Amino acid sequence: MSDPPQSLDPVQLGAYFALIEVVGLLRHAVEQQLREAGDLSYVQFQLLARLGDSPTGSHRMTDLADGVVYSRSGLTYQAGLLEKRGLVTRATSPDDERGVTVTITDAGRALLGTVLPGHAEVIDQLLFERLSHDHMRSTPPRSATPRRRRT
Amino acid sequence: MSDPPQSLDPVQLGAYFALIEVVGLLRHAVEQQLREAGDLSYVQFQLLARLGDSPTGSHRMTDLADGVVYSRSGLTYQAGLLEKRGLVTRATSPDDERGVTVTITDAGRALLGTVLPGHAEVIDQLLFERLSHDHMRSTPPRSATPRRRRT
DNA sequence: TATTGTTATACTCTATAACTATA
DNA sequence: TATAGTTATAGAGTATAACAATA
Numbered sequence: 090m091s092d093p094p095q096s097l098d099p100v101q102l103g104a105y106f107a108l109i110e111v112v113g114l115l116r117h118a119v120e121q122q123l124r125e126a127g128d129l130s131y132v133q134f135q136l137l138a139r140l141g142d143s144p145t146g147s148h149r150m151t152d153l154a155d156g157v158v159y160s161r162s163g164l165t166y167q168a169g170l171l172e173k174r175g176l177v178t179r180a181t182s183p184d185d186e187r188g189v190t191v192t193i194t195d196a197g198r199a200l201l202g203t204v205l206p207g208h209a210e211v212i213d214q215l216l217f218e219r220l221s222h223d224h225m226r227s228t229p230p231r232s233a234t235p236r237r238r239r240t
Numbered sequence: 241m242s243d244p245p246q247s248l249d250p251v252q253l254g255a256y257f258a259l260i261e262v263v264g265l266l267r268h269a270v271e272q273q274l275r276e277a278g279d280l281s282y283v284q285f286q287l288l289a290r291l292g293d294s295p296t297g298s299h300r301m302t303d304l305a306d307g308v309v310y311s312r313s314g315l316t317y318q319a320g321l322l323e324k325r326g327l328v329t330r331a332t333s334p335d336d337e338r339g340v341t342v343t344i345t346d347a348g349r350a351l352l353g354t355v356l357p358g359h360a361e362v363i364d365q366l367l368f369e370r371l372s373h374d375h376m377r378s379t380p381p382r383s384a385t386p387r388r389r390r391t
Numbered sequence: 392t393a394t395t396g397t398t399a400t401a402c403t404c405t406a407t408a409a410c411t412a413t414a
Numbered sequence: 415t416a417t418a419g420t421t422a423t424a425g426a427g428t429a430t431a432a433c434a435a436t437a
Contacts, residue, residue, distance in 0.1 A: 108367075112263045113309045130403085150419065158264045163405050165420055187413045187418040216259075281426080301396060314428055316397055338395040338436045394437075403428080414417075 115215050122211045127204040132157060132167055134204065137176060140193035141201050147192040149182060176200060266366050273362045278355040283308060283318055285355065288327060291344035292352050298343040300333060327351060 116131065123129045129137070135157050140146055148156075154164040168191055171177040176197035182188030193201075267282065274280045280288070286308050291297055299307075305315040319342055322328040327348035333339030344352075 108263070110307075110309075112259070117309050132404085151417090156261075158261075158268050160406050161419065162407080162421080166404080169420095182418090185414075185418080189419060283427085302394090311429055312396065313398080313430080317427075320397095333395095336395080336437075340396060392437100395435085396433105397435105398431100398433080400430085400432105401428105402430105403426105405424105405426080407423090407425105408421100409423105410419105410421080412418085412420105414415100 111216075115212070118211050118215055119208060122207050123204060126207045127200050129200070129204060130167075132159070133171060134208070136164075136167060136171065136191075137193060137197055137201050140177065140191065141198055145192075146198075147190050150189045150191060153191060171197070262367075266363070269362050269366055270359060273358050274355060277358050278351050280351075280355060281318075283310070284322060285359070287315075287318060287322065287342075288344060288348055288352050291328065291342065292349060296343075297349075298341050301340045301342060304342060322348070 120131050123131060123134050127134075136153060139153060139156055140148055150161065150164055150168070153159075153168075154161050157164070159167075168177060168179060172179055174196075176194060178192045178194055179189050180192070182190045271282050274282060274285050278285075287304060290304060290307055291299055301312065301315060301319070304310075304319075305312050308315070310318075319328060319330060323330055325347075327345060329343045329345055330340050331343070333341045
């Protein structure tokens with residue numbers, strides 16, 4: 090089925106690496122913004138966004154887990170964190186007693202509203218405006234943290 | 241500078257979410273393959289690939305950290321793991337006594353050669369051939385792990 | 392003084408397995 | 415019996431701060 094030792098030509102491989110790198114840098118910048126603006130991890134933001142996007146503001150656990158590419162236990166953990174902060178609610182599903190329906194709260198929507206503009210801005214800048222590596226490189230994730238500010 | 245509460249229109253936002261989701265799914269599948277084929281995390285693979293791609297087979301720590309979007313301590317950790325397995329070598333840089341030059345070993349190249357074909361195959365399938373969500377969804381990361389096989 | 396890299400540490404995240412409860 | 419979700423747990427990964435050494 091796959092005789093040639095490499096089924097991707099250099100161009101494809103290059104495209105792939107470029108994609109991965111761009112997304113990595115983007116993700117890094119976005120995570121920083123989310124943390125600063127709303128103390129949210131990326132996964133938590135994804136969950137909130139998904140719920141906020143739903144007409145009912147609700148989803149079942151499994152659906153969320155699938156959408157975010159997550160194990161169920163991991164989702165339980167994250168949903169617990171969000172619930173602790175009052176950003177979502179968990180309740181037994183009306184139709185299926187086994188299921189749990191997660192619903193975004195007003196506070197959750199409010200936080201989402203707080204975080205989204207800056208989030209969109211980062212994406213807009215990094216992904217849609219200036220996609221040059223140099224720009225992205227100079228902005229977020231230098232390995233060399235500025236050490237300490239001396240007086 | 242940014243008066244409208246949202247600087248991204250729905251189309252852009254949609255494109256962004258789609259991108260993130262596709263990459264997430266891709267990454268998940270790829271990580272699984274790397275783990276199975278060579279017991280490598282994605283970061284470790286990235287490091288090896290970067291070194292293997294270099295004409296000299298070497299890079300300095302900081303360069304690697306920047307490329308992979310990593311903290312230096314994180315890189316030290318990962319490089320240590322790779323070194324333990326004999327896949328890379330670390331030595332003081334010839335020109336700068338402070339620096340450390342990481343070099344891929346023959347074993348490292350061999351492993352890379354072992355892992356790459358399957359890696360490329362996954363990418364080829366998921367990213368370049370059938371980019372339909374349904375396909376990707378059905379393949380890798382279901383939240384519901386098949387529980388247990390009963391006899 | 393600034394930069395390179397390592398170490399110690401603390402914390403977050405993630406998945407696996409075992410378990411309960413409902414379908 | 416299969417599915418939904420939680421819990422306990424264990425492990426990998428990540429970053430921060432402090433440190434040593436060289437430029």
